[in-house]
Amino acid sequence: MGIPLKQYSNLLSDYLKPQQGRVIKLAIALFSSIALQILNPQLLGYFIDTVTEGGTTKTLITIASVFIGVAVLNQILTILTTYLSETVAWTATNALCVDLAEHCLKLDLVHHKSRTPGEWVERIDGDVVALSRFFSQLVIHVLGNGILLLGILIILFIKDWRAGLSLSLFSCFALLILLRVQRFAVIPWTRYRQKSAEFFGFIGEQIVGREDLRANGAVNYVMRRFYQTLQSWLPIYHQARFASTLLWTGSVGLFTIGNAIALALAAYLWNRQAITIGTAYLIFYYTNLLSQPIERIREELEQLQQVEASIYRIQELFQMRSCLEDRGKISLPSTALSVIFENVWFSYEKSLDKGQKTDNQGQCTLQNISFNLTPGQTLGLLGHTGSGKTTLARLLLRFYDVRRGLICLGDVAIDQIPISELRQRVGIVTQDVQLFQASIRDNLTFFNSTISDREILSTLELLGLTDWLRSRSGAFGSSLNQGLDTILNSDSSGLSAGQAQLLAFARVFLKNPGLVILDEASSRLDPTTEMLIERAIDRLIKHRTAIVIAHRLKTIQRADQILILDRGEIVEFGDRSILAQNPHSRFFSLLKLASTEFSS
Numbered sequence: 272m273g274i275p276l277k278q279y280s281n282l283l284s285d286y287l288k289p290q291q292g293r294v295i296k297l298a299i300a301l302f303s304s305i306a307l308q309i310l311n312p313q314l315l316g317y318f319i320d321t322v323t324e325g326g327t328t329k330t331l332i333t334i335a336s337v338f339i340g341v342a343v344l345n346q347i348l349t350i351l352t353t354y355l356s357e358t359v360a361w362t363a364t365n366a367l368c369v370d371l372a373e374h375c376l377k378l379d380l381v382h383h384k385s386r387t388p389g390e391w392v393e394r395i396d397g398d399v400v401a402l403s404r405f406f407s408q409l410v411i412h413v414l415g416n417g418i419l420l421l422g423i424l425i426i427l428f429i430k431d432w433r434a435g436l437s438l439s440l441f442s443c444f445a446l447l448i449l450l451r452v453q454r455f456a457v458i459p460w461t462r463y464r465q466k467s468a469e470f471f472g473f474i475g476e477q478i479v480g481r482e483d484l485r486a487n488g489a490v491n492y493v494m495r496r497f498y499q500t501l502q503s504w505l506p507i508y509h510q511a512r513f514a515s516t517l518l519w520t521g522s523v524g525l526f527t528i529g530n531a532i533a534l535a536l537a538a539y540l541w542n543r544q545a546i547t548i549g550t551a552y553l554i555f556y557y558t559n560l561l562s563q564p565i566e567r568i569r570e571e572l573e574q575l576q577q578v579e580a581s582i583y584r585i586q587e588l589f590q591m592r593s594c595l596e597d598r599g600k601i602s603l604p605s606t607a608l609s610v611i612f613e614n615v616w617f618s619y620e621k622s623l624d625k626g627q628k629t630d631n632q633g634q635c636t637l638q639n640i641s642f643n644l645t646p647g648q649t650l651g652l653l654g655h656t657g658s659g660k661t662t663l664a665r666l667l668l669r670f671y672d673v674r675r676g677l678i679c680l681g682d683v684a685i686d687q688i689p690i691s692e693l694r695q696r697v698g699i700v701t702q703d704v705q706l707f708q709a710s711i712r713d714n715l716t717f718f719n720s721t722i723s724d725r726e727i728l729s730t731l732e733l734l735g736l737t738d739w740l741r742s743r744s745g746a747f748g749s750s751l752n753q754g755l756d757t758i759l760n761s762d763s764s765g766l767s768a769g770q771a772q773l774l775a776f777a778r779v780f781l782k783n784p785g786l787v788i789l790d791e792a793s794s795r796l797d798p799t800t801e802m803l804i805e806r807a808i809d810r811l812i813k814h815r816t817a818i819v820i821a822h823r824l825k826t827i828q829r830a831d832q833i834l835i836l837d838r839g840e841i842v843e844f845g846d847r848s849i850l851a852q853n854p855h856s857r858f859f860s861l862l863k864l865a866s867t868e869f870s871s
């Protein structure tokens with residue numbers, strides 16, 4: 272995989288620079304603690320030599336007191352280091368998480384649909400959390416432990432050059448071996464994280480579809496897939512852990528060899544009276560201490576294997592680019608918007624270009640679509656399921672770009688309009704109303720605090736939702752304003768389909784768009800809700816251009832123009848009243864069919 276060093280340093284400088292002060296304090300605390308770790312054994316050696324040379328009790332007590340003081344100070348520094356490194360880590364990972372989430376939100380639907388929601392969560396949150404150690408400890412600890420290692424070797428050289436030389440050679444050898452071996456564990460850890468993302472994607476999907484799964488008796492099937500996923504995950508985890516265990520075993524073996532060398536060397540030098548017993552103890556102690564930085568560096572590098580996989584996947588996400596270019600600069604008029612489709616071809620398949628090629632069914636999703644709507648007109652969009660009605664609506668919001676042809680809104684080509692403005696001026700109500708676990712106010716305004724409660728309440732009044740809100744206000748007192756604080760459930764529980772759609776109408780109303788797209792609910796509603804919806808539609812489309820994917824006769828009768836799609840092609844387009852009177856038109860037949868159904 273081999274991520275270039277520059278990418279590590281870029282990541283570090285981007286997210287650690289804003290907390291420079293804290294990082295410096297962390298480095299000072301860590302380096303002071305290292306200095307104390309090197310100093311303390313010297314006190315022990317001095318203590319031993321003082322005892323063997325018959326030093327006074329007072330001197331021994333002083334040395335012991337300083338030793339204890341240094342040990343206590345070291346503990347305090349360790350606590351401080353932990354606190355600072357956790358703070359640095361979480362501040363940096365939170366910032367990275369925000370950047371990644373923002374980046375992903377800007378990606379187009381092609382990217383969003385390429386992964387399940389759970390996979391996205393794992394990739395944005397899971398991978399970033401895995402990086403917390405990288406930010407807080409990796410660099411500082413590798414550097415700190417490198418310095419500790421160097422300090423110990425210098426002391427050993429000072430004590431005896433033979434001890435210094437042999438243990439320096441040993442340390443280099445141990446580090447080289449461990450560094451070589453650790454590379455082999457990167458691939459299993461990458462596979463492990465990918466599998467984890469897939470697993471959470473699977474779980475997320477099943478939770479969202481739990482009602483359908485239970486209703487259709489698919490629980491056993493889901494459980495079987497759950498076990499299968501776990502079964503395929505386990506061997507990958509085993510491989511990754513096995514690679515890490517190999518590293519651990521290797522390092523334990525190496526340190527045992529190191530200790531044996533130190534013991535033999537200390538015994539040899541002491542026998543030849545080249546060193547005192549205190550120094551012999553020090554050589555052994557420092558060799559033991561050597562294992563700490565080498566082991567720590569190994570541990571950090573092991574973390575780096577896991578982190579490297581996460582960094583790789585994070586970079587991959589950052590490198591994803593939206594297929595939609597947001598370079599438009601032309602603003603839309605604030606009135607009702609005209610709509611022009613001119614020879615529009617579209618296919619969901621990326622490889623298909625310019626509308627010449629075909630999709631799985633042998634044709635483009637939309638083919639050669641041309642029609643005009645003047646400002647304020649309502650278009651009734653009809654067609655069999657899968658004929659391309661929703662796709663046509665998605666193109667108007669620029670969720671996808673056309674392959675060929677032109678779409679204009681308010682006489683401006685839609686790729687010339689800034690995407691945020693376009694989506695502000697086009698309101699859509701889909702069948703699948705998405706509510707958030709937030710107050711009614713936030714659900715209606717989408718967290719736009721410039722919209723006043725007065726505006727919200729008058730919109731709800733206009734749409735006939737005041738009684739519904741009053742029933743919600745009960746728990747909060749009598750004030751309707753307080754009722755707006757009611758928290759809604761994200762899964763719309765407690766709301767009928769009609770009420771949820773009325774709330775979606777209110778949302779669009781508050782946006783005051785110049786074009787409204789309404790994908791009417793096909794389910795049958797009770798007469799009262801149906802009446803409320805009819806009234807709401809009338810108010811919503813008044814003084815606005817509207818495209819209504821209509822399922823009910825009443826709604827169709829509102830349309831000025833009718834467009835019928837069949838397998839992505841326009842098979843009829845024209846004035847509703849003219850088509851309704853032409854017995855040869857498809858619309859005439861549809862009306863006849865609908866009125867028969869209605870009367871039966």
Ligand SMILES: Nc1ncnc2c1ncn2[C@@H]1O[C@H](COP(=O)(O)OP(=O)(O)OP(=O)(O)O)[C@@H](O)[C@H]1O
Nearest residue numbers: 384619620636654655656657658659660661662663
């Ligand atoms: N995100 C997508 N990726 C790939 N193909 C898609 C996607 N969405 C829809 N399609 C395909 O495009 C075609 C048109 O679908 P579309 O949803 O526009 O039809 P529709 O007329 O709105 O249907 P319905 O009335 O059932 O909502 C269908 O063949 C569908 O399978």
